[in-house]
Amino acid sequence: xxxxxxxxxxxxxxxxxxxxxxxxxxxxxxxxxxxxxxxxxxxxxxxxxxxxxxxxxxxxxxxxxxxxxxxxxxxxxxxxxxxxxxxxxxxxxxxxxxxxxxxxxxxxxxxxxxxxxxxxxxxxxxxxxxxxxxxxxxxxxxxxxxxxxxxxxxxxxxxxxxxxxxxxxxxxxxxxxxxxxxxxxxxxxxxxxxxxxxxxxxxxxxxxxxxxxxxxxxxxxxxxxxxxxxxxxx
Amino acid sequence: xxxxxxxxxxxxxxxxxxxxxxxxxxxxxxxxxxxxxxxxxxxxxxxxxxxxxxxxxxxxxxxxxxxxxxxxxxxxxxxxxxxxxxxxxxxxxxxxxxxxxxxxxxxxxxxxxxxxxxxxxxxxxxxxxxxxxxxxxxxxxxxxxxxxxxxxxxxxxxxxxxxxxxxxxxxxxxxxxxxxxxxxxxxxxxxxxxxxxxxxxxxxxxxx
Numbered sequence: 001x002x003x004x005x006x007x008x009x010x011x012x013x014x015x016x017x018x019x020x021x022x023x024x025x026x027x028x029x030x031x032x033x034x035x036x037x038x039x040x041x042x043x044x045x046x047x048x049x050x051x052x053x054x055x056x057x058x059x060x061x062x063x064x065x066x067x068x069x070x071x072x073x074x075x076x077x078x079x080x081x082x083x084x085x086x087x088x089x090x091x092x093x094x095x096x097x098x099x100x101x102x103x104x105x106x107x108x109x110x111x112x113x114x115x116x117x118x119x120x121x122x123x124x125x126x127x128x129x130x131x132x133x134x135x136x137x138x139x140x141x142x143x144x145x146x147x148x149x150x151x152x153x154x155x156x157x158x159x160x161x162x163x164x165x166x167x168x169x170x171x172x173x174x175x176x177x178x179x180x181x182x183x184x185x186x187x188x189x190x191x192x193x194x195x196x197x198x199x200x201x202x203x204x205x206x207x208x209x210x211x212x213x214x215x216x217x218x219x220x221x222x223x224x225x226x227x228x229x230x231x232x233x234x
Numbered sequence: 235x236x237x238x239x240x241x242x243x244x245x246x247x248x249x250x251x252x253x254x255x256x257x258x259x260x261x262x263x264x265x266x267x268x269x270x271x272x273x274x275x276x277x278x279x280x281x282x283x284x285x286x287x288x289x290x291x292x293x294x295x296x297x298x299x300x301x302x303x304x305x306x307x308x309x310x311x312x313x314x315x316x317x318x319x320x321x322x323x324x325x326x327x328x329x330x331x332x333x334x335x336x337x338x339x340x341x342x343x344x345x346x347x348x349x350x351x352x353x354x355x356x357x358x359x360x361x362x363x364x365x366x367x368x369x370x371x372x373x374x375x376x377x378x379x380x381x382x383x384x385x386x387x388x389x390x391x392x393x394x395x396x397x398x399x400x401x402x403x404x405x406x407x408x409x410x411x412x413x414x415x416x417x418x419x420x421x422x423x424x425x426x427x428x429x430x431x432x433x434x435x436x437x438x439x440x441x442x
Contacts, residue, residue: 027282081304102368104318105321121326174281225303
């Protein structure tokens, strides 16, 4: 079965529907599926729920989908870098479900692994626990969190082969594998599609079974906080 | 007299032992890395890295290599990368020996508040709730009082909690206190600060 598509519009063809739940990889602006986000903007699909650790910045990443008001609800752990997000949230246009970062990652992983719920000690005794089942194991309290089963996953990797095996680069891996796993369909954008057999099978980070469609493209890879140190004097 | 930011970080670095895997929060906790000396410490960045190195030289920034504060960083010879689910698996699973982080309020029972102020812009808890619930030891580094001079070490937190009964040790500009049965216990005082000064600046119950 052919998994490689020529561009993001084609790769998303037939997969988008108003009101759907999309899981997106990335941390801040690192390892985000830039090209697929742009194509979703272009498609005009709306009332989206997006599970993503962050919500991009104004005018870049998921921020573009906020500018066009295509997102109805975000499931995130930290959204501080986006003024338009805050404006929509405070005015009630946008729904926000805060998830502790590790809980969000595990909810995606669990969904992808067929686990509808799990108990965690993260958030016990806080606002996050409100309305959630509390259960005691060996004298310690845990809360029930649900697995996320997304309609669509959009992720970014470094390299892929044509069967969808993925390799990520450095900290751009982040939420991409769990986000990929939890979708009914997963579309991956990569910097390079390499010939079958050229990736070492021992070095594949995410097997192609989780990846249904692939595109190759150019990425801006914007840096959010450029920090450097001075070279020592020779 | 009291400790400044760097002295607080230097004191916090004494909490770290050879061989520890540690997560440092944003602000003063980040400075702790400058004072670990010869100790073999591996820093975790919860976006998916063990063995976090210093900032890159100008021109060597890599957009694929950032820390949890989204700053460009570098890798070390020991570095490993992994996804967010595994990263928080090692946090929740107690593999990270200690987290050093800032706080808005700490209560005498170890409750910690550092993620939101009702009525103000809420950015989110990020990984803070997972860290304080999961790591072996939670060490808070913060100013003893707020800008109005009021104690940040309270009988009860007034702000929404990040974690319940999670703090082990508090390092402030005035000294070091442990969370023990019945309240806080003074471990040491900062240079030029007396126990009486510290008690006077603290709302929480001090025992012993």
